[in-house]
Amino acid sequence: MTIASHVFLLIFLPLAAFAYYGLFRRPRLKMFFLLFASYAFYALADWKFLPLLLALSFFTFLLARRGWIGAGVALNLGALALFKYLNFGIEGYNAAMTALGLSGAVAKALELGLPLGISFYVFKHIGYLLDVQRGRIPATSDFWAFATFSAYFPQISAGPISGFQETAEQYASLPDRPRHDQIYSGLLYLSMGLTKKVLIADSLGTLLASSTNSVAGFAGAIPAWYIVLAYTMQLYFDFSGYTDMVLGVSMLFGVTLPPNFNSPYLATNPGEFWERWHMSLSNWFNYYLFSPMSRSLLRKWGAQKRDQAQYVANLTTMSLVGLWHGAGLSFIFWGLYHGLLLNFNAWWKRRNINIPTWIGRPIFLFSILLGWAFFMSPDSEYLIHLFKQLFGLGGLGDTALLLELAQNFATPALVVALLLTATGLSEASSVFNVGQYRVWYALFWGVLAALSLFLLGGQIQFLYVQF
C-alpha cells in the first residue's frame, strides 16, 4: 500500500480520519492512535520490515537517553549500509576480484530486500541524535512520541525528513476537533498532489517505461531532449506530487510537515536550486554535514584556504547526496556533477562576474538537464547513446518517431507540466494564489481528485520510494 493507492485513499484514510476525530479527544490518545495507524500502514505496505523499524526506533531512543550518540548513529548507518549498500559493495568487490583474475574469490549478493522508507527514517533518527549531541534539544523521555515521530505514516515512505522537535511539539497539541481551514488546505494539497502524480508524472512515466526509451528505441537530438525533458518533469511532478499528498494527509490530522519543493526550476543558479529541490534532504545535509565539515576544514586549513574548504565540502556533501539516492555509480557521478556545479557557481560569485538572468538561467537549466541525463541512465551503454543523441551525433530525429511522440498523451501532459513550472504554479501552495476562497473552486478540485482516482490503475510507484 502506498498513499497513492485506492486502498489508502478510499479506505485507510477515511477510516483513520473518522476514528481520529470521532473516537478520541485528548491529544495523547490521538497520538497513540497515530502510532497505531502508522504501524498498521507500514505492516500493510511491508510487514516483513516492521520489526526493523520498531527496533531502530527503540534503540535510537534508548541510546539517545544514555548519551551514546555515536553508537546510535553507527546503529542506524549500519542498518542503512546493510540493507541498501552492502550488495553495491559486494558488486564492486566482485568486479575487482574478477579484474584481478580471482574469480574464485567472488562473494554472493544477499537477497535482503530494501525496507520501505529506510533512507528517510534513518536520517530522521540520525538528525535527532545529532541534535541531542549538540544540545539543541534534550533527549526525549517520551518513547511513544519518538516512536510516532519515527513511524508517522504520511511521511514514512519518502519523507519529507522532519526534525523531532518540530514534529513532536505538534503531537502535544493535536486538535480535538477538525479545524476546517486546515482540513481544507489538506484536501487541496491532496488533490493537487494526486493530480500531479497520476495525470502528469505517470503519463510521462508510461512513455519513459516503454521501449521508446531504450538504446534501440530512439535516435536524434529532438527525441533525446524530449526524453530528458520528460524525465525531468516526471521526477519533479512525481516527487513534488507525492510531497503535496503527504503534506495534505498530515494536515488532515493536524500535523504540519516541512515542504520539500519551492519551484526548483525557477532557480537561477545551483545553490538556489538546492534551496528549492528536496529541501528537507538538502537542509539535513547542509545542517548535519556541510556546515560542520566546512567549519572543521576552515579551522584546520585557515581562512586563506576558505575557497578550497568550500569546494571540498561541496564535493563531499554532494557525492553523499548522490549516494543517498541509490547504490550505484550513476548516482555518485550525478552527485559529484552537482558538487562541481556548486563549486563553479561559488568560484563565479567570488569573482563578481555578473551574467544577465536571461542568459544565466538557460545555461543553468541546460546543466540541470544534463545532470538528469546522468541520473536517469540505467547503464553506460544507454548513457553514451543518450549523450551522443543530445549533442546531435545521431541527427535531428526520424519523422515517424517525432510524430509518434507528438501523438502520445505524454506530449500534452509535458506541455501542462512546463506551463505550470514556468508560471510558478506547480507547487500545491500555489493553488492558494488562484480561486482559493470560492466554494465552487473547492468543488472543482473535489471533482478533479475523484476523476484522478480513476487514472490510478497503473503499476508506476512513486520514484522516490525506491531511494
Next chain:
Amino acid sequence: MKRYWFLAFGLLLIGYAAYFNNLAVFVAHPERISYLRYDNTIREIARLAILLMFALIFVARPASTNPDDLARRRVSGWNLGFWGAFLMVVGLIVYVNPHGMFSWQFLDSSSTMAAYVPTAARSDKVTLFNKLEDTPDILILGSSRAITIPAARVLENTGRPTFNMAVNGGGPLDFITFGRFVLSQEETPQVLIVELVEPGLDIEDKPMPITMMPYLDADKKLETADTVFRDVVSLQSLSDTVYQLTYARLSQRPPPVMVFLPDGSGVRAEIAEESYRAAFLRVAQNLNRTNKCRQLNEQGMARLEGLAALALETKTALLFYRSPISAEYWEVKGSDHPDIARCESLFLAFISDLTTMYPNLFFRDLTRYEPVASLGWEGFYDIHHLKPNAAQLVVDELTPEIIKAIDWASAERIRVEGQ
C-alpha cells in the same frame, strides 16, 4: 497573464484531441473502429478531459477576501465535488457492469467484452448456465480450445443435454470453482468433461466475478474482492462502460469475434488464411513455453485432485482430455524434444496416479489425434483453436469415453439411491 496561457493551452488541447484521436471518423464511421481502438480512444479522451480540467483550474481569478466563516462550506464543497463525482461514476460502472464483476446485466452483454476481459467471459457463461431450465447431464469445462466444442453434437451422440462452460484462459482454478458451483446445485450433472491445456498445469489464475466468491478458497476470496474494488475504480471500466452504453448499441458495428449459443458453445468468426498463418506463428511461440516444464504446478495438481474428490463425493464422472494440436507444430518442434517429453511424462504420470485413485476419472489424450491434427488450415484457426468440423471430430472421438463416464455415474447414483 498566467491565466491566459492556461486558457490558450485548453483550446489547443481540444484541437489536439480532435486531430490525433480522429474524432470525426469516430463519430461518422463507428463501424471502422474495432473495440480496442474504441477503448483506447475513450480512455485517451477521458485523460485529455481531466488534463483540460486541470489546466483550466488555473484560469480562476483570485478571490479578494478570505472569509474564514466559509471554511466549513469550502470543505463541504470539496466533499460534494469529490464524493458526488466519484459515486456517480462508480454507480454508472456498477450499473452497467461492463466486466461482468457482478451478477446483474441490465444492458445487453457485449460478446466482444467476453473475448477480451476474463471476468466477463466467466460471468457470461454463468449467466447462460443460470438461464437453463434444467441442469445439463454433461458439462464441458476448459480453455479457449474447448470453447468451440459443440454441445449440440454431444447431445446428438449421447442423447444427454450438454452445456459448454469453457472460457478463455480456463485453467484449474476455473475447473474447481465452476465444479464447486455446478456440483452444489440441487441437481448435478452426471459428467464433467474437462479439457486440460498445459501439461505443466502452470496456468495463471484469472480474476473471477464476484458471483463465484462462495466457491473460492479464502485467499482467492480476498484477491477477488481486491480485484473487483480496483476494477470498479479504473479508467478501463469507465471506458468499457461508455462502450457498453454507446457503441454496442449502434446499428453499424464490426461483427463480434465470437458469439455464444444458449448451450454455451462458441461460434467464432471465420478468418482469412493469412490471419491463420500469423496467428499460427504467434501461438506457436506461446505453446513452446507452455509445453515445457521441470515440474508440475502443485496448486494446479491440488485443484484437479480436489475436483476429482468432489466429483467422486457427488457421484459425478470426470473425463479429462487434451485437445488436438496441429501436426505442423509437431513437425517444426519435434514431439520428442527433451523438454517437451519430460513435461509430458510428468503430466501422464500424474494423470495415471489420479485415475488409479479415483474410479470416476477417465482420460483421453488427443494431442496428436491424427484425423484432426492433420487438418491444418482446414481444421484450425491457428495452432490449436478448433474450427467447427475439427471440434465435431473431437466430440465423435470422445463419445465412447463419455458414454462410459455416463454409465459409471448412472450406476453409482442408482446404487446410492438403492441404499
